[in-house]
Amino acid sequence: MTVLIRPDLAALDRIDPLRPFRDRFALPQGVIYLDGNSLGALPRATAARVAQVIEAEWGRDLITSWNKHDWMALPGRIGDKIGRLIGAAPGETMVGDSTSVNLFKALAAAVRLKPGRRIILSEPANFPTDLYIAEGLAALLAEGHELRLVEPDAIEAAITDEVAVVMLTHVNYRTGRMYDMARITAKARDAGALVLWDLAHSTGAVPVDLNGAGADLAVGCGYKYLNGGPGAPAFLWVAERWHGEVTMPLTGWLGHAAPFAFETRFRPATGIARGLVGTPPILSLAALECGVDILLDASIAEIRAKSLRQSALFAQLIEQELAGHGFAIVSPREDGARGSQVCVAHEHGYPIMQALIARGVIGDFRAPDILRFGFTPLYLGYGELWDAVWVLKEIMEDRSWDRPEHHARARVT
Amino acid sequence: MTVLIRPDLAALDRIDPLRPFRDRFALPQGVIYLDGNSLGALPRATAARVAQVIEAEWGRDLITSWNKHDWMALPGRIGDKIGRLIGAAPGETMVGDSTSVNLFKALAAAVRLKPGRRIILSEPANFPTDLYIAEGLAALLAEGHELRLVEPDAIEAAITDEVAVVMLTHVNYRTGRMYDMARITAKARDAGALVLWDLAHSTGAVPVDLNGAGADLAVGCGYKYLNGGPGAPAFLWVAERWHGEVTMPLTGWLGHAAPFAFETRFRPATGIARGLVGTPPILSLAALECGVDILLDASIAEIRAKSLRQSALFAQLIEQELAGHGFAIVSPREDGARGSQVCVAHEHGYPIMQALIARGVIGDFRAPDILRFGFTPLYLGYGELWDAVWVLKEIMEDRSWDRPEHHARARVT
Numbered sequence: 001m002t003v004l005i006r007p008d009l010a011a012l013d014r015i016d017p018l019r020p021f022r023d024r025f026a027l028p029q030g031v032i033y034l035d036g037n038s039l040g041a042l043p044r045a046t047a048a049r050v051a052q053v054i055e056a057e058w059g060r061d062l063i064t065s066w067n068k069h070d071w072m073a074l075p076g077r078i079g080d081k082i083g084r085l086i087g088a089a090p091g092e093t094m095v096g097d098s099t100s101v102n103l104f105k106a107l108a109a110a111v112r113l114k115p116g117r118r119i120i121l122s123e124p125a126n127f128p129t130d131l132y133i134a135e136g137l138a139a140l141l142a143e144g145h146e147l148r149l150v151e152p153d154a155i156e157a158a159i160t161d162e163v164a165v166v167m168l169t170h171v172n173y174r175t176g177r178m179y180d181m182a183r184i185t186a187k188a189r190d191a192g193a194l195v196l197w198d199l200a201h202s203t204g205a206v207p208v209d210l211n212g213a214g215a216d217l218a219v220g221c222g223y224k225y226l227n228g229g230p231g232a233p234a235f236l237w238v239a240e241r242w243h244g245e246v247t248m249p250l251t252g253w254l255g256h257a258a259p260f261a262f263e264t265r266f267r268p269a270t271g272i273a274r275g276l277v278g279t280p281p282i283l284s285l286a287a288l289e290c291g292v293d294i295l296l297d298a299s300i301a302e303i304r305a306k307s308l309r310q311s312a313l314f315a316q317l318i319e320q321e322l323a324g325h326g327f328a329i330v331s332p333r334e335d336g337a338r339g340s341q342v343c344v345a346h347e348h349g350y351p352i353m354q355a356l357i358a359r360g361v362i363g364d365f366r367a368p369d370i371l372r373f374g375f376t377p378l379y380l381g382y383g384e385l386w387d388a389v390w391v392l393k394e395i396m397e398d399r400s401w402d403r404p405e406h407h408a409r410a411r412v413t
Numbered sequence: 414m415t416v417l418i419r420p421d422l423a424a425l426d427r428i429d430p431l432r433p434f435r436d437r438f439a440l441p442q443g444v445i446y447l448d449g450n451s452l453g454a455l456p457r458a459t460a461a462r463v464a465q466v467i468e469a470e471w472g473r474d475l476i477t478s479w480n481k482h483d484w485m486a487l488p489g490r491i492g493d494k495i496g497r498l499i500g501a502a503p504g505e506t507m508v509g510d511s512t513s514v515n516l517f518k519a520l521a522a523a524v525r526l527k528p529g530r531r532i533i534l535s536e537p538a539n540f541p542t543d544l545y546i547a548e549g550l551a552a553l554l555a556e557g558h559e560l561r562l563v564e565p566d567a568i569e570a571a572i573t574d575e576v577a578v579v580m581l582t583h584v585n586y587r588t589g590r591m592y593d594m595a596r597i598t599a600k601a602r603d604a605g606a607l608v609l610w611d612l613a614h615s616t617g618a619v620p621v622d623l624n625g626a627g628a629d630l631a632v633g634c635g636y637k638y639l640n641g642g643p644g645a646p647a648f649l650w651v652a653e654r655w656h657g658e659v660t661m662p663l664t665g666w667l668g669h670a671a672p673f674a675f676e677t678r679f680r681p682a683t684g685i686a687r688g689l690v691g692t693p694p695i696l697s698l699a700a701l702e703c704g705v706d707i708l709l710d711a712s713i714a715e716i717r718a719k720s721l722r723q724s725a726l727f728a729q730l731i732e733q734e735l736a737g738h739g740f741a742i743v744s745p746r747e748d749g750a751r752g753s754q755v756c757v758a759h760e761h762g763y764p765i766m767q768a769l770i771a772r773g774v775i776g777d778f779r780a781p782d783i784l785r786f787g788f789t790p791l792y793l794g795y796g797e798l799w800d801a802v803w804v805l806k807e808i809m810e811d812r813s814w815d816r817p818e819h820h821a822r823a824r825v826t
Contacts, residue, residue, distance in 0.1 A: 028473045035476045042472035050467060050696065051460055058643055059455035060441045063448045063775060066825035071643060098691025100665030101514060108553065124677050129666035129691065132679040136664030140521065140553065149677070174675075223692065230471055230484060230695035251549030252513030253542035260826045262587075262780050264537050264562070266545040278511025278542065279636065282643035283463065284697050362476060367675050412479035413673045 004317060009382040018306055021378040024294050025227075032384045032391075034363040037201060037341050037374030040227030046290040053286040065282075074285040075233075075276055081292045082226070082235050085300060086199060086218065087209030092237055094272045095222070095288065096280055099200055099234035101250070102219040103133045103167075105275055106236060108249035110165035110194045110217055111137070111145060113242065117164035117193070124149040127173045130198055134167060152177065156187050163193040165216075170208070171201035171339030174366045176311075176331035178206065178339045182213040189214055200224060203235075204295045205340040205376075206304055210237060217242075225340070225376065227291030233284050236275045243271050252277030298378060306377035307340040310385060314342050314373060317389040325396045330370060341374040350413070351406035355395045358406070361388045365413050417730060422795040425722070431715055434791040437707050438640075445797045445804075447776040450614060450754050450787030453640030459703040466699040478695075487698040488646075488689055494705045495639070495648050498713065499612060499631065500622030505650055507685045508635070508701065509693055512613055512647035514663070515632040516546045516580075518688055519649060521662035523578035523607045523630055524550070524558060526655065530577035530606070537562040540586045543611055547580060565590065569600050576606040578629075583621070584614035584752030587779045589724075589744035591619065591752045595626040602627055613637060616648075617708045618753035618789075620717055623650060630655075638753070638789065640704030646697050649688045656684050665690030711791060719790035720753040723798060727755050727786060730802040738809045743783065754787045763826070764819035768808045771819070774801045778826050 013019065025041045027033065033041060057065045065071055079093035086093070097105075111120065120134050131147065138145040150158045152172075159166060166188045171178045181197065188195045194216040202208050204225030210218055216239050222232030238246055248268065253259050254276040257267040268274040315329050330343040346352055346369060353365040363373040373388075395401045426432065438454045440446065446454060470478045478484055492506035499506070510518075524533065533547050544560065551558040563571045565585075572579060579601045584591045594610065601608045607629040615621050617638030623631055629652050635645030651659055661681065666672050667689040670680040681687040728742050743756040759765055759782060766778040776786045786801075808814045 026468070026472045028475070031475070033475060039471070039476040039478075041475065042467065047464055047467045047472075050463060054455065054460045054463060054642070054700070055439070058452070059439045059460075062441070062444070062446060062454065063452040063777065064770065065452075065643065067823045070824075072825050097510065097514065098665065098694075100667075100691035101510065101663060104663055127666075128669070128672075128675050128677065131677055132664040132666060132669060135679050136662055139660075140662045141555070143555065229467070230478065231692045231697075232694070234691070247552075249549055249553045250514060250517055251545040252511065253540075253545060254513075256541070256545060259541075260780065260824075262541050264541065264544055266548050278513035278647070279644045281511075281645070281694060281697050283700055284644075284694050287467070287696055357477065364476065367673065410480045411483075411673075412485050 004313065004320060006383065006386045009313070009386045012382040016306065016382070017302055018298065018377050021294065021298060022381070025379040027379060030360050032361045032388045033380065034361065034373040034375070034388060036376030037224050038364050039230055040224055040291060040376065041379050043227055043290045043294055046229065046287050049290050050283060050287050053283060071280065071282050074282065075280050076273065078285060078289050078292060079235055079272065081289070081296060082203065082220070083237070085203055085208065085295055086220070086237065087211050088237050089211060089240055091271050092240055093235055094275045095233050095235045095285060096276060097234060099219055099221045100129045100133055102234050102236040103130055103198065104137060105248055105250055106196050106217040106219055107134055107137055107165065107167060109238070109246045110196055111141070112247050113194060113245065114164035117162055118145050119163040120145060120147045121155065121158055121163045121166045122147065122149055122168060123152050123155065125172060125174060126169050127198065127200065130167060130169060155184065159187050159191045159193055161191055163191060165194045165196050167196045169198040169200060171206065173201055174370055174372070175343050176339045176341040178337055181208070181215065185213040185215050201339050205307060207300050211239065215239065222288045226288065226295060228288030229284065232288045233281055236272070238272055238275065248274050250277045254278060294378065303377045307375050308335050310375040310377065310380065310382065311338060311340065311342045313382065314375070314385050314389070317385060318344060321389050321393050322396060341372060344371045344373070345369045346371060348401060352395065352401040354406035355401035356392060359391050359395065361391045367413070417726065417733060419796065419799045422726070422799045425795040429719065429795070431711065431719055431790050434707065434711060435794070438792040440792060443773050445774045445801045446793065447774065447786040447788070447801060449789030449793070450637050451777050452643055453637055453704060453789065454792050456640055456703045456707055459642065459700050462703050463696055463700050466696060484693065484695050487695065488693050489686065491698060491702050491705060492648055492685065494702070494709060495616065495633070496650070498616055498621065498708055499633070499650065500624050501650050502624060502653055504684050505653055506648055507688045508646050508648045508698060509689060510647060512632055512634045513542045513546055515647050515649040516543055516611065517550060518661055518663055519609050519630040519632055520547055520550055520578065520580060522651070522659045523609055524554070525660050526607060526658065527577035530575055531558050532576040533558060533560045533578055533580055534568065534571055534576045535560065535562055535580045536565050536568065538585060538587060539582050540611065540613065543580060543582060568597065572600050572604045572606055574604055576604060578607045578609050580609045582611040582613060584619065586614055587783055587785070588756050589752045589754040591750055594621070594628065598626040598628050614752050618716070618720060620713050624652065628652060635701045639701065639708065641701030642697065645701045646694055649685070651685055651688065661687050663690045667691060707791065716790045720788050721748050723788040723790065723793065723795065724751060724753065724755045726795065727788070727798050727802070730798060731757060734802050734806050735809060754785060757784045757786070758782045759784060761814060765808065765814040767819035768814035769805060772804045772808065774804045780826070
């Protein structure tokens with residue numbers, strides 16, 4: 001492999017077809033942001049749109065905005081927009097609540113579609129909230145459901161006729177490893193099990209084709225690659241073929257067939273609307289839509305091509321520039337098995353990441369020893385990859401990572 | 414009773430100690446807003462605060478804001494502020510998710526604290542989401558729980574030793590009838606049952622003393638009298654004496670004892686933090702805090718005194734000015750049994766309300782025949798009550814309510 005120099009990366013920036021999208025984000029000076037997989041950057045349109053919703057809609061039109069500005073349509077309208085990024089048909093996706101709450105809905109719905117089966121199959125390194133929600137649901141149901149955790153390579157063999165639902169995060173939050181969605185889904189279907197995909201680290205980052213794969217349920221996150229803002233509403237997707245029989249566990253008034261009839265008994269709405277629970281969070285939805293709209297203007301194929309090139313180059317630069325400093329690349333090197341991040345293990349990962357952040361290179365740390373770097377092709381340039389690795393090299397060579405302030409544990413890591 | 418004239422009401426405005434609070438809201442010209450019980454008005458501070466969170470916190474400090482701006486503390490910080498309005502101790506209240514989702518948490522927690530009991534007791538005219546959530550939970554548990562609905566006057570007699578939890582909305586959404594919280598709670602305690610209060614139409618409108626009453630659990634809404642914005646996050650309150658044994662059904666990662674340890678098994682956080690589920694919705698929380706802060710600067714006793722005076726005067730004006738037009742006041746006339754609204758039945762309630770709204774007098778309609786008027790003493794004047802009734806009188810006398818456009822049904826009523 002030839003040695004990379006900074007002009008190679010600058011040249012890639014000059015021919016980058018996604019380069020114009022960077023101007024649609026408000027990025028701070030002096031920061032190289034490699035954490036859009038944790039909190040996406042701020043779209044330039046968001047502040048004005050949220051101000052409009054606050055001042056012109058809420059402030060001026062008050063309660064009449066539910067009709068006048070069709071606030072009630074937002075969960076479905078934004079859901080359909082996200083649906084275009086994940087291979088969903090219109091009417092299959094709704095936005096609202098958190099990813100965790102949507103996981104609960106989807107998982108409860110799944111196990112009730114498979115009443116004779118007791119196994120929820122996942123992997124021990126899944127994102128913890130997925131496992132906790134499953135554990136909590138099994139305890140609540142008290143019907144002997146078991147959360148069975150097997151390593152990724154053993155998932156397929158573990159999909160037996162006892163399995164109600166295979167619950168996996170498509171791209172692992174810590175390693176960036178990506179499952180073959182079509183393959184796992186087909187294997188589950190053959191065994192009569194359902195598949196619930198958590199697309200938190202996929203949506204807006206890698207091409208997803210839920211209907212093409214024949215998936216059953218999915219959830220995803222609004223504040224990572226969709227750039228919807230901190231704690232943005234999440235989404236729930238249910239394949240249309242299940243809409244007639246799916247039973248939601250959180251039967252709030254907005255999932256009712258006629259919410260404003262104020263009936264005493266629950267009758268579920270038709271379609272994905274039965275996944276709605278409470279009153280939609282309008283300010284947050286408005287912000288999310290600004291982020292989603294940018295994605296819809298871009299080509300997910302171009303995003304994926306740039307993401308793979310960026311992650312491969314970043315890994316190559318780590319190896320080229322930081323040999324002998326104790327870093328081990330954890331993420332898969334094979335393109336088809338890698339999401340949009342590169343995770344690097346180091347025994348001093350925590351203080352090294354704090355030192356990087358102090359120098360304006362922002363990634364994050366995942367216990368016990370992972371430095372995580374995410375690639376967001378809409379606003380991250382190639383030259384920045386070089387600069388980030390250069391800062392990392394300086395930190396390692398002058399051992400500035402070992403200063404006491406970088407060892408202090410923050411509340412949020 | 415003496416006949417009221419407009420100068421009587423104008424005189425009350427001149428001596429109103431809450432009058433200065435009106436300037437803290439951005440109210441549209443030409444509108445008399447009697448629907449703050451459905452969507453509270455916009456505080457003047459909100460737009461700037463949300464813009465700051467978007468541009469200076471999210472935009473500039475990105476992921477580091479979780480620590481730098483202590484975003485993670487918002488659910489507890491705002492929870493404690495709301496707690497001061499409802500007689501909670503610090504550490505008993507958290508903000509996040511919708512009222513419906515919090516009801517699910519609280520109700521599931523309650524029935525699990527009373528494993529031998531199978532009755533969830535409520536009233537048929539409770540707000541539907543409360544009933545739907547209970548119905549959905551009972552179906553999910555599949556342990557034979559029964560949602561037993563009895564009329565308000567029969568609640569006390571129905572609190573037997575089969576009852577796990579009495580689930581009531583303190584102030585009824587349709588009639589404005591208010592329960593005697595201390596009395597019902599004491600009765601439940603004597604029977605070994607828990608009480609779950611829905612404070613959607615109470616918080617910020619009437620004095621509430623959960624700990625004084627000995628209540629067990631409560632939920633409430635952020636977008637009504639707290640002026641948090643459309644779909645604002647709701648809150649969950651659990652009495653401290655239950656914190657050690659309460660089990661939440663939605664076990665998301667932020668309810669974990671150590672969220673950033675990323676452990677495989679769930680260990681609940683200490684205290685009310687175990688009611689957290691997913692990532693907090695920061696933009697919405699920032700908006701909510703602006704609304705709550707205004708309430709904390711006011712005296713709830715003064716709010717209550719003005720609210721009772723306003724609702725009594727409004728009812729009196731309806732009777733004085735609209736006799737013979739077919740209106741019947743549904744809300745209790747007795748102060749101690751009335752929340753902060755006056756509900757009026759009329760067989761043509763729907764088109765009459767649409768005609769009022771078209772003339773700038775905004776209340777809302779609740780099926781089948783209720784015109785609902787809410788009183789928000791922080792920004793509603795006495796003179797406006799006269800003006801609202803005057804417009805209603807004109808609409809009835811010229812029969813303009815009967816125009817075709819007022820009969821057209823809106824999506825949201």
